[in-house]
Amino acid sequence: MRRKTVNYSKYGYIFSLPFILAFLIFSLYPILYTAVIGFTDMKGIIPKPVHILDNPFENFRELIVNNVSFRQSLSNTFLIWILNFIPQIALALLLTAWFTNQRLKVRGQGAFKVLLYMPNIITASTIAVLFNALFSYPVGPMNSILHELGFIDNPVNFLQDKTTARGIVAFIQFWMWYGNTMIVLIAGVLGINPALFEAASIDGANGYQTFFRITLPSLRPILLFSLTTSLIGGLQMFDIPQLFLGGGPDNGTLTTSVFIYGQAFKGSYLYNRAAAASMILFVIAAVLSAVLFYIMRDRDAAKLKKEEKRIKKAAKLASKGA
Amino acid sequence: MEHIQKSQRASIRINKTIIYIVCILLTLLSILPFWIMFVNATRSTPEIQSGLSLLPSVHLGSNWEVLNSKSFDAFQGFLNSLIISGCATICTVYFSSLTAYGLVAYNWKLRQPFFTFIMCVMMVPSQASAIGFYQFMYKLHWTNSFLPLILPAIAAPAVVFFMRQYLLGTLSLEIVESSRIDGAGEFKTFNRIIMPIMMPAMATQAIFAFVGNWNNLFMPLILLTDKTKYTLPIMVSLLKGDIYKTEYGSIYLGLALTVLPLFVIYFLLSRYIIAGVALGGVKE
Numbered sequence: 001m002r003r004k005t006v007n008y009s010k011y012g013y014i015f016s017l018p019f020i021l022a023f024l025i026f027s028l029y030p031i032l033y034t035a036v037i038g039f040t041d042m043k044g045i046i047p048k049p050v051h052i053l054d055n056p057f058e059n060f061r062e063l064i065v066n067n068v069s070f071r072q073s074l075s076n077t078f079l080i081w082i083l084n085f086i087p088q089i090a091l092a093l094l095l096t097a098w099f100t101n102q103r104l105k106v107r108g109q110g111a112f113k114v115l116l117y118m119p120n121i122i123t124a125s126t127i128a129v130l131f132n133a134l135f136s137y138p139v140g141p142m143n144s145i146l147h148e149l150g151f152i153d154n155p156v157n158f159l160q161d162k163t164t165a166r167g168i169v170a171f172i173q174f175w176m177w178y179g180n181t182m183i184v185l186i187a188g189v190l191g192i193n194p195a196l197f198e199a200a201s202i203d204g205a206n207g208y209q210t211f212f213r214i215t216l217p218s219l220r221p222i223l224l225f226s227l228t229t230s231l232i233g234g235l236q237m238f239d240i241p242q243l244f245l246g247g248g249p250d251n252g253t254l255t256t257s258v259f260i261y262g263q264a265f266k267g268s269y270l271y272n273r274a275a276a277a278s279m280i281l282f283v284i285a286a287v288l289s290a291v292l293f294y295i296m297r298d299r300d301a302a303k304l305k306k307e308e309k310r311i312k313k314a315a316k317l318a319s320k321g322a
Numbered sequence: 323m324e325h326i327q328k329s330q331r332a333s334i335r336i337n338k339t340i341i342y343i344v345c346i347l348l349t350l351l352s353i354l355p356f357w358i359m360f361v362n363a364t365r366s367t368p369e370i371q372s373g374l375s376l377l378p379s380v381h382l383g384s385n386w387e388v389l390n391s392k393s394f395d396a397f398q399g400f401l402n403s404l405i406i407s408g409c410a411t412i413c414t415v416y417f418s419s420l421t422a423y424g425l426v427a428y429n430w431k432l433r434q435p436f437f438t439f440i441m442c443v444m445m446v447p448s449q450a451s452a453i454g455f456y457q458f459m460y461k462l463h464w465t466n467s468f469l470p471l472i473l474p475a476i477a478a479p480a481v482v483f484f485m486r487q488y489l490l491g492t493l494s495l496e497i498v499e500s501s502r503i504d505g506a507g508e509f510k511t512f513n514r515i516i517m518p519i520m521m522p523a524m525a526t527q528a529i530f531a532f533v534g535n536w537n538n539l540f541m542p543l544i545l546l547t548d549k550t551k552y553t554l555p556i557m558v559s560l561l562k563g564d565i566y567k568t569e570y571g572s573i574y575l576g577l578a579l580t581v582l583p584l585f586v587i588y589f590l591l592s593r594y595i596i597a598g599v600a601l602g603g604v605k606e
Contacts, residue, residue: 008508016421023479183596183599236448
């Protein structure tokens, strides 16, 4: 029996080899390479000898201390993320509460889920250009709608104003992701022990009480999970701001990813500065992932402990019986 | 008692009415932008400029001609996107299943550390390595090649994670044993016996991998500079440029063409997609 495991264990390595190779070549090496570039003077379209800077942290210092657009891009990323996440989680929770309420029995849930999730699967670049066209000035579908409904007298130039431009980017993100969050939360609610809901209903709890006292506390891990994945995803926000207005107007929708792309690939070829900015982004994402990892592990560990206790108890009972 | 019940029933009816109204409004919000897009794809530029309409017009043909007379080559873009997404999806699904099987079926020394490692790298943003990746590919003369967009798909940590969870729940090692007794090699066992077992999970992950690759903009935008190699999301950015400045009808038509395949896939497979999203979030 023992020999068998020894014989076959090498296949564990063989079967994982393609993954490991691809990861080392296409992920790990580029990340390390990016980190090194962040400390060098690599710039310009024509390759020339690259040197480590006299002060290796010059690019980082320059970005954090002197570069106004970089700081603006960080605060934009965070602002747009907050503006999209709060309504997203609020609406997703509301819909979850409605769809999982046994007393209300909302019909057509399947169709609603399919239609509310739909924007998530459509190419973000297409959506960005589409919204650019929908909000165009002076004549565009959005201006026509608002005019016919009597909200505005003169067309609004949505795309030239920082506030409305940011608002639209945040809205697109919200619109693309609330369906996804809702489906995840509904799955979470369906995973809650039904006995809890039964007990609540026997005790005479109404819909609000059940939701706030039972559903919401039980959803806490999944809410934290959504929060962290959304935050890490939000840090990478690129397609929508890049193709909606290219970061404009006046850097109003410039996110960190758009900034990195602009530094390296749009005429200035400042690879070193873009690499330094990527590393800052990477560190922020790593910290957030560590938080997520901690949350998830904590949960599993707690479960393990419970399991251990149960086994010990069973063993005790068994020994007593014997 | 009866009175209380009656008022309760009435309040439920009011609640339900509000719920249906909100849900229908949200549904309209989901559909309307795309509806306007498809309708405007059939209208002429003067019609579009004269105001909003929710009914299609008859200028689809002329929009198509204008669209094709300029640099937007929908067929080429479609083909490029299909090649990249198809190959990348096959790589992701096959090698992730293989790795997950290696993690579940064999007892090797570094198994647990390797799995912890996969968990750790699941969230690394692609922007973090983009500059180094670009420089590396530039030195290999692999820019304007599809390989750097396909081969990295072999290492997809999140998919391995999902496949492992699935295998832990479904795989019985007796099947593997009996296949060994029948004299099948380990690779043959995987290809002939294990893959069919994993088919449902592979199909779900294949849909998401395909859509993810199809929609990817960042990496292709950095690597592909040759117009004949452009994928559809890059072509979309052409529509915003000066060449189509006043040709609104053909801009909408170009946008509609890039997402038409997604709509077909989505409405054919929506049940599996929604189920997959629910599974991915719960992760248990």
